Amino acid sequence: MASIYSLKRDLQRYNNLRSAVTQLQGPLSAAVTNVRDARVGMSNAYTINGVSADNGLLSEIEEKLSSKSSTLSNVINAIDYEIAELNRRISYEESKKRR
Numbered sequence: 001m002a003s004i005y006s007l008k009r010d011l012q013r014y015n016n017l018r019s020a021v022t023q024l025q026g027p028l029s030a031a032v033t034n035v036r037d038a039r040v041g042m043s044n045a046y047t048i049n050g051v052s053a054d055n056g057l058l059s060e061i062e063e064k065l066s067s068k069s070s071t072l073s074n075v076i077n078a079i080d081y082e083i084a085e086l087n088r089r090i091s092y093e094e095s096k097k098r099r
Contacts, residue, residue, distance in 0.1 A: 004093045011086040018079045025072045032069055035062045 002010075039058035046053035 032065045
């Protein structure tokens, strides 16, 4: 088994990684909302003969941004899993040490 020190070092690295990824997700989520609002606004305000002025471009951008946001959510979930696993291993190693 790894030493408690190395497990805690790994835990800190995962916590730092989680923080960095979370900082990316906030602005990306805001961008998705802004593009969605722009698309809906253009569709409502600038429809000519039943065709929206953005011609699907904003929908495509929104879809790509949403996909990236979803990917970041999956990354955060994977990081959270690793953090939980490291916490479990640290607890186990500390309990062994106390015996």
